[in-house]
Amino acid sequence: MGLGTVVVTGAAGKVGSAVREALRGEAGRLVLLDRVPLRAEAANEVVRTVDLLDAAAVESALAGADTVLHLGGIPDEAPLDELLDANVLGTHHVLEAARRTGIPRVVLASSNRVTGCYPAAHRTAPRDPVRPDGLYGVSKAALEALGRLYADKFGLSVICLRIGSFEEEPSEPRHLATWLSPRDAVGFCRAALTAPPSTRFATVYAVSANTRRFWRLPTEADSSTAEDFLAYTPLDDAEGYASRIDGADEAAGPGEPQGGRFALPGFTLPHLRSGANGR
Ligand SMILES: NC(=O)c1ccc[n+]([C@@H]2O[C@H](COP(=O)([O-])OP(=O)(O)OC[C@H]3O[C@@H](n4cnc5c(N)ncnc54)[C@H](O)[C@@H]3O)[C@@H](O)[C@H]2O)c1
DSSP states (O other), rough: OOOOOEEEEETTTTHHHHHHHTTTTOOEEEEEEEEEEEOOOSOOOOOEEEOOTOHHHHHHTTOOOSSSEOOOOSSOOOOOHIIIIIIIIIIHHHHHHHHHHOOOOEEEEEEEEGGGTTTTTBBBBBTTTOSSEEEHHHHHHHHHHHHHHHHHHHHHHHEEEOOOOOSSSOSSSSSHHHEEEEHHHHHHHHHHHOTTTTEEEEEEOOOOOTTTOOOOTTSTTTTOSSGGSOOOOOOGGGGGGGSSSTTTTTTTTTTBBBBBGGGGHHHGGGGGSSSTOOO
């Protein structure tokens, strides 16, 4: 499957900017969506200011595309109503637009935080039950469930990338396990966009080949089902940066959560509102 017309949502963001630059020379047409205005930087780029909450605008922006890379949304802990809007309803609009306009492949940006409450010693695989480390992780679990629904019920091909910590370089001890380098991020996105049409549904961890990683890579030998396989082997390893990171030798204890500080109550408590969302 080659890259034809690719829609990228959240194209103004961190991951979107890196992928945009890399795919510009490979896609026939790149349709870049965000709620903040963007400027076309190449002849094959089309930019559209679209709020994911506007279903009709999403559908009109997706029409005619071959694939969608859905990166738009809130990338961190927030009140649940905001996360449900941006990450769940927004994703529903993208999948529904893909169904209605006949786009065969949708790649969804999920997160490692859907399993952040597993202990560090647990080598987590995509088929393990979700254990979100916060409300953000809950919203991404719902995103994955929506993807599965659209694959099972409507025959879309959906690939969920559980993105690690996307950073130029790892800068804190947890990154030694969770880092996703920019070139590996592009590699995972490209592999997901071009996976064979026979891939109906898959969920994989998009993480660099970090020596200390918590998660199974999608090409590792025991990753044998079509639902946790993607033909990309990451190239970078955070270990090469360990000597520059304070506290690199104080690895997370085996029983500590993979989500680190994100998994602590204090990370979520400020986002619980009185009334509908908590008291
Ligand atoms: N950066 C990471 O380390 C990381 C880790 C795990 C998962 N992810 C996921 O990857 C995706 C991209 O992450 P990022 O770091 O580039 O985030 P980012 O915040 O830099 O980019 C997200 C983009 O989505 C846009 N957006 C948000 N709500 C929108 C709406 N309602 N309508 C239209 N556009 C909207 C924002 O304007 C922003 O440009 C997100 O879905 C995030 O949850 C990122």
